[in-house]
Amino acid sequence: MNYCMKCEHVFEGESECPFCGSKKVRAPQNEDLCFLTEKGSMWSEMLSDVLMQNGVKFLKRGNLGAGLATMVGRVLESDRFYVTYEDYAAACEIVSELFSGESGEPVENADETEA
Numbered sequence: 238m239n240y241c242m243k244c245e246h247v248f249e250g251e252s253e254c255p256f257c258g259s260k261k262v263r264a265p266q267n268e269d270l271c272f273l274t275e276k277g278s279m280w281s282e283m284l285s286d287v288l289m290q291n292g293v294k295f296l297k298r299g300n301l302g303a304g305l306a307t308m309v310g311r312v313l314e315s316d317r318f319y320v321t322y323e324d325y326a327a328a329c330e331i332v333s334e335l336f337s338g339e340s341g342e343p344v345e346n347a348d349e350t351e352a
């Protein structure tokens with residue numbers, strides 16, 4: 238695993254970040270803040286709740302900022318989630334379970350979608 242010090246993504250086996258092209262990569266350390274996912278406001282609140290319920294500490298950053306989000310409305314806002322590398326694997330599993338549908342929305346009846 239590698240960690241990009243510029244965009245905070247975690248990725249496998251390359252000496253250049255596939256997300257931003259930076260060559261400032263190194264092995265991740267437990268305290269590194271790692272980009273997890275970006276979700277719109279409705280899914281963001283749900284993900285926040287589930288991460289808290291599972292004891293995963295996270296940082297949530299809005300893309301628009303508080304002032305612009307207030308002017309245009311929270312509906313247009315999306316949040317970027319970051320977790321420490323120590324919690325990254327557990328957080329990825331949670332995101333994968335919640336958002337396994339192609340549309341990025343939670344799968345309500347997983348049994349029906351697997352058939």
